[in-house]
Amino acid sequence: DGGITQSPKYLFRKEGQNVTLSCEQNLNHDAMYWYRQDPGQGLRLIYYSQIVNDFQKGDIAEGYSVSREKKESFPLTVTSAQKNPTAFYLCASSDKSGYGYTFGSGTRLTVV
Amino acid sequence: KQEVTQIPAALSVPEGENLVLNCSFTDSAIYNLQWFRQDPGKGLTSLLLIQSSQREQTSGRLNASLDKSSGRSTLYIAASQPGDSATYLCAPSSARQLTFGSGTQLTVLP
Numbered sequence: 001d002g003g004i005t006q007s008p009k010y011l012f013r014k015e016g017q018n019v020t021l022s023c024e025q026n027l028n029h030d031a032m033y034w035y036r037q038d039p040g041q042g043l044r045l046i047y048y049s050q051i052v053n054d055f056q057k058g059d060i061a062e063g064y065s066v067s068r069e070k071k072e073s074f075p076l077t078v079t080s081a082q083k084n085p086t087a088f089y090l091c092a093s094s095d096k097s098g099y100g101y102t103f104g105s106g107t108r109l110t111v112v
Numbered sequence: 113k114q115e116v117t118q119i120p121a122a123l124s125v126p127e128g129e130n131l132v133l134n135c136s137f138t139d140s141a142i143y144n145l146q147w148f149r150q151d152p153g154k155g156l157t158s159l160l161l162i163q164s165s166q167r168e169q170t171s172g173r174l175n176a177s178l179d180k181s182s183g184r185s186t187l188y189i190a191a192s193q194p195g196d197s198a199t200y201l202c203a204p205s206s207a208r209q210l211t212f213g214s215g216t217q218l219t220v221l222p
Contacts (some may be wrong), residue, residue: 031208042116042201044162050208058209076164101146101203101210103156108120109207 002027006091006104012112013078013085021076021107023091029102032074033092035062037106043090049074078109086111114139118202118213125192126221133216135202138179142204147176147187150199150215157188159200160187192220 004025013019025032031050035043045058049068063082068074074093078085092106115138115157125131127172134191136144144163148156160169160176175188185202203210 032212035212040214041213043203043210044212045209048209074199088153092156092210099144100158101205102158103148103157106153108153 004031004093004102004104006107008107009105011107011109013109015111016080018077018079019109021078021089021091021109022040023074023076023104024072025074025091025093025102026072027093027095027102028071029093029095030071031094032068033101034058034064034066034074034076035090035092037090038086046076046089084107100111114142114204114206114211116202116204116211116213118200118216120173120216121214122217122219124219124221127192127194129192129220130188130190131192131218133200133202133218135185135187135191137183137185137202137204137211139204139206140183142180142206143208145176145178145185145202145204146210147174147185147199150201150205152199156201189218192218194220194222196220 007022033048034046047066049055065077090106092101094101119134146161147159162178173190198213201215
């Protein structure tokens with residue numbers, strides 16, 4: 001079955017560490033996205049990529065970095081510069097036309 | 113910048129009721145609008161997608177309408193069931209990006 005796989009489901013980070021969240025899709029979608037969700041709030045866009053080797057900042061990109069070396073993969077690194085990284089992170093993809101988005105099951109990151 | 117408002121923020125109803133969730137958005141230049149469901153601690157499940165040229169879409173007990181000119185969409189749930197309990201998110205799409213509201217948290221009581 002086609003879909004998006006995010007791993008790990010839960011991640012704990014010590015202050016000052018960088019961590020990388022994985023996102024893989026087998027839908028042959030061109031565009032991929034990373035969102036952050038805080039309790040009681042909507043999703044906010046961190047980064048997006050519409051084609052391999054190209055990506056753009058979203059609304060809250062500070063303290064995050066991404067790469068898009070393969071069409072299927074769009075990993076997100078949460079750097080030590082992100083002051084409040086504890087949140088639920090969701091990856092999504094869409095085809096070139098933007099017709100409908102598919103979401104992964106999310107990664108919950110906690111700073112300890 | 114697109115802003116999305118969902119009303120009510122929370123709703124509790126007895127099983128069997130028909131209900132309406134509201135979504136408003138500030139920029140009417142949208143490509144489409146998608147309704148999602150989110151269960152606690154889970155990802156988003158797409159329920160319905162309405163193209164900007166369409167007025168409504170139906171799937172089973174769900175019906176979503178879109179009035180692009182007024183910046184409004186509604187999600188109608190018929191004969192609600194306890195399994196419908198979740199947070200419902202509205203997301204208009206423009207410039208190939210989704211903008212989300214804060215959602216409506218629905219509880220259907222048995």
